[in-house]
Amino acid sequence: MLMIARIRVWIIAASVVSLMTLAAVSWLSYGNTRELIAANQRLAQAHKLIEDLAALHVLLDDADSACRDYALTGRTDSLKPYEATLPQLEVSLQTLRDDVAASSNRSQQFQDLEPIVRARLEAMKELVQARTTSGFDAAVQVLRSDRSKRLTDEMRQRISVMQSDEHNDLLDRERESRVRARSTLRAVGLTCLLGIALLLSASLMIFRLSRQSERDHIALQNAERIQRAIVNSAAYSMISTDNVGVVLTVNAAAEKWLQYRSTELTGGSVSTLHDAIELQARGAQLTRAMGIPVAGDYHALVTKAGLGVADEFECTYVRKDGTRFPVSLSITALRTGRNDPSGYLMIATDLSEQRAVEKMKDEFVSVVSHELRTPLTSIKGALGLLVGGVTGGLPPKAEEMAQIALTNSDRLTRLVDDILDLQRIESGRLAIDWRLCDVASLMKEAADSVRLLAEAEGVTITVSPCSASISADQERIVQAFINLLGNAIKFSPCGGDIEFAAEMTTHSVLFRVEDNGRGIPTDKLETIFERFQQVDASDAREKGGTGLGLAIVRSIAQQHGGRVWAESELRKGSKFYVQLPLASSGSPPTD
Amino acid sequence: MQRIVLVIDDDGDIRAVAKTSLELVGGLRVVLAESGQRGVTVAHDTQPDAILLDLMMPDLDGRATLAQLKQDAETATIPVIMLTAKVQADKQELVGRGAAGVLIKPFDPMQLSAQVCEILGWPISRKDHE
Numbered sequence: 001m002l003m004i005a006r007i008r009v010w011i012i013a014a015s016v017v018s019l020m021t022l023a024a025v026s027w028l029s030y031g032n033t034r035e036l037i038a039a040n041q042r043l044a045q046a047h048k049l050i051e052d053l054a055a056l057h058v059l060l061d062d063a064d065s066a067c068r069d070y071a072l073t074g075r076t077d078s079l080k081p082y083e084a085t086l087p088q089l090e091v092s093l094q095t096l097r098d099d100v101a102a103s104s105n106r107s108q109q110f111q112d113l114e115p116i117v118r119a120r121l122e123a124m125k126e127l128v129q130a131r132t133t134s135g136f137d138a139a140v141q142v143l144r145s146d147r148s149k150r151l152t153d154e155m156r157q158r159i160s161v162m163q164s165d166e167h168n169d170l171l172d173r174e175r176e177s178r179v180r181a182r183s184t185l186r187a188v189g190l191t192c193l194l195g196i197a198l199l200l201s202a203s204l205m206i207f208r209l210s211r212q213s214e215r216d217h218i219a220l221q222n223a224e225r226i227q228r229a230i231v232n233s234a235a236y237s238m239i240s241t242d243n244v245g246v247v248l249t250v251n252a253a254a255e256k257w258l259q260y261r262s263t264e265l266t267g268g269s270v271s272t273l274h275d276a277i278e279l280q281a282r283g284a285q286l287t288r289a290m291g292i293p294v295a296g297d298y299h300a301l302v303t304k305a306g307l308g309v310a311d312e313f314e315c316t317y318v319r320k321d322g323t324r325f326p327v328s329l330s331i332t333a334l335r336t337g338r339n340d341p342s343g344y345l346m347i348a349t350d351l352s353e354q355r356a357v358e359k360m361k362d363e364f365v366s367v368v369s370h371e372l373r374t375p376l377t378s379i380k381g382a383l384g385l386l387v388g389g390v391t392g393g394l395p396p397k398a399e400e401m402a403q404i405a406l407t408n409s410d411r412l413t414r415l416v417d418d419i420l421d422l423q424r425i426e427s428g429r430l431a432i433d434w435r436l437c438d439v440a441s442l443m444k445e446a447a448d449s450v451r452l453l454a455e456a457e458g459v460t461i462t463v464s465p466c467s468a469s470i471s472a473d474q475e476r477i478v479q480a481f482i483n484l485l486g487n488a489i490k491f492s493p494c495g496g497d498i499e500f501a502a503e504m505t506t507h508s509v510l511f512r513v514e515d516n517g518r519g520i521p522t523d524k525l526e527t528i529f530e531r532f533q534q535v536d537a538s539d540a541r542e543k544g545g546t547g548l549g550l551a552i553v554r555s556i557a558q559q560h561g562g563r564v565w566a567e568s569e570l571r572k573g574s575k576f577y578v579q580l581p582l583a584s585s586g587s588p589p590t591d
Numbered sequence: 592m593q594r595i596v597l598v599i600d601d602d603g604d605i606r607a608v609a610k611t612s613l614e615l616v617g618g619l620r621v622v623l624a625e626s627g628q629r630g631v632t633v634a635h636d637t638q639p640d641a642i643l644l645d646l647m648m649p650d651l652d653g654r655a656t657l658a659q660l661k662q663d664a665e666t667a668t669i670p671v672i673m674l675t676a677k678v679q680a681d682k683q684e685l686v687g688r689g690a691a692g693v694l695i696k697p698f699d700p701m702q703l704s705a706q707v708c709e710i711l712g713w714p715i716s717r718k719d720h721e
Binding site for chain 1: 602604605607608609611612615616647676696697698699700701
């Protein structure tokens with residue numbers, strides 16, 4: 001990751017430098033090229049001016065020769081070149097005027113040259129007129145005067161100066177063009193070098209990136225192989241879906257359990273693997289519990305997990321051949337960031353074996369229940385009839401012994417009842433009959449059930465209910481309260497008081513059974529809720545308890561989504577608390 | 592007129608206790624049967640006022656016996672109270688099959704006749720055995 005970040009920075013920096021360099025070089029090259037084009041134009045103009053000056057010089061020399069020839073020979077046909085040259089001279093002068101227009105120096109020089117040219121033409125004209133009108137001698141006279149020679153020399157000198165100046169300018173411009181061309185070449189060369197350097201660096205970087213990417217790819221493949229091996233060797237069915245319940249992947253256990261090939265499952269709806277009626281029921285249950293409509297399809301599976309609530313429940317998977325098996329299903333929403341779930345992971349544990357064991361256990365408990373109760377019925381019945389005097393009076397000692405036997409047969413009956421109750425509650429197979437229960441009614445029923453026992457022990461029970469309702473199995477909650485009140489009665493001194501109170505908290509009802517008995521040592525406040533754990537080992541014998549009453553209370557409280565705990569002070573008394581959730585809408589707790 | 596109760600149970604000790612309890616505490620007349628099949632015959636022959644029927648018995652169990660009793664027009668109207676050692680027995684299910692009530696073993700012999708009378712709506716006739 002660090003390397004990729006560094007490469008990204010490098011690429012951005014290199015791109016910026018390259019772009020800036022290219023822009024600078026392009027701007028420089030553009031300027032130089034424009035200058036070179038302008039210089040070339042000026043070079044062409046200079047060459048043309050030099051040539052036009054030479055042409056003017058030639059025309060004047062040709063005209064002068066023709067005039068001299070006419071002056072010496074007097075042949076009028078000798079004047080033809082002169083006459084032909086005159087209009088050409090005008091054109092040549094106009095051309096030169098245009099050539100020098102762009103340069104003030106040359107314009108000035110041309111303005112100085114043109115009168116001399118005109119004066120020389122005037123001198124030629126005077127020579128021709130002298131020969132025509134005054135004859136050979138007059139013409140010779142004109143020729144001997146040095147005016148014509150002086151004008152010619154001056155004109156040649158000025159043309160020569162102009163040509164020389166223009167030639168010098170030409171050299172300067174050529175030098176300047178070479179400098180600019182070299183500068184452009186250097187810039188282009190530098191740019192090429194920079195480009196090559198950048199290309200080499202980029203190639204190196206791409207090579208390193210490619211090697212790193214190859215290493216990452218191999219590592220990823222290895223990690224994926226390991227992950228797949230783990231997933232496929234897991235003793236759980238794992239199915240991943242998209243956010244609308246379409247199966248994306250399945251592991252080997254899912255294929256084996258459901259008897260499908262992965263290709264048959266992927267792309268189909270996950271709800272086809274579930275019992276349709278069960279999904280409908282769960283959808284209806286979630287609708288009631290969550291207060292939002294939940295359809296009886298894949299929504300019934302993923303809605304809770306989608307809301308970020310941990311969701312684990314038991315349901316039925318349907319194999320390809322239509323057979324069914326129970327599973328414990330855990331559903332987790334797969335998210336990227338804080339967005340809505342992008343999919344779901346469904347991990348299932350096969351409960352078939354567990355259910356078979358539970359069935360065997362049920363059958364065993366049923367048999368044990370019958371086999372223990374049958375002889376107990378005879379023993380208790382016979383002893384009851386003896387002690388009750390139905391079969392005739394017994395001698396006092398025999399009656400005492402029969403009473404001991406009857407009391408212990410009662411205790412044995414309670415023990416069998418408690419073991420069976422606890423086993424059924426803790427296995428979760430005791431059907432809870434959820435009803436909306438009035439707290440005061442529950443407390444009254446429990447207190448009334450132990451009233452006779454309390455009176456026999458000389459103990460007073462004060463009931464202080466609160467006005468509230470809980471969702472509960474009335475029979476089970478009353479059983480729990482009877483166990484707590486029974487304990488309080490057993491461990492209260494004669495004349496003792498028991499307070500059975502309830503108060504409403506924010507989300508629950510807190511029940512309290514308080515006695516002023518012998519109390520419980522601090523180190524036993526937790527363990528007394530374990531099976532067969534009592535404060536004193538002799539309690540079971542002396543108080544007739546089974547050692548299971550508080551374990552049953554705890555199991556019932558937990559099954560109702562509540563908890564139980566005790567506080568106590570030795571020789572001052574004990575307080576047992578049961579906290580149960582308030583009924584929110586009259587519906588039982590959901591899974 | 593003394594009411595007749597038929598007790599059908601495969602356990603001889605329980606039959607004896609029940610008979611003693613119902614006769615000596617409740618003042619009822621008791622006839623006994625040691626199996627479901629025998630119970631059906633006795634019921635047909637003696638036409639008891641009520642039947643105490645054990646649920647778990649070998650061969651013809653309580654449910655099957657109850658079904659036979661209810662199928663026979665001669666015994667169909669005799670109220671049957673199921674007697675079971677299974678605390679998790681589904682009382683509603685048994686009542687649905689035609690039972691008048693369910694009593695759980697072990698029963699209190701001093702209360703058995705009173706419980707039977709209460710289920711059947713009979714006046715409690717307690718014999719003074721004190």
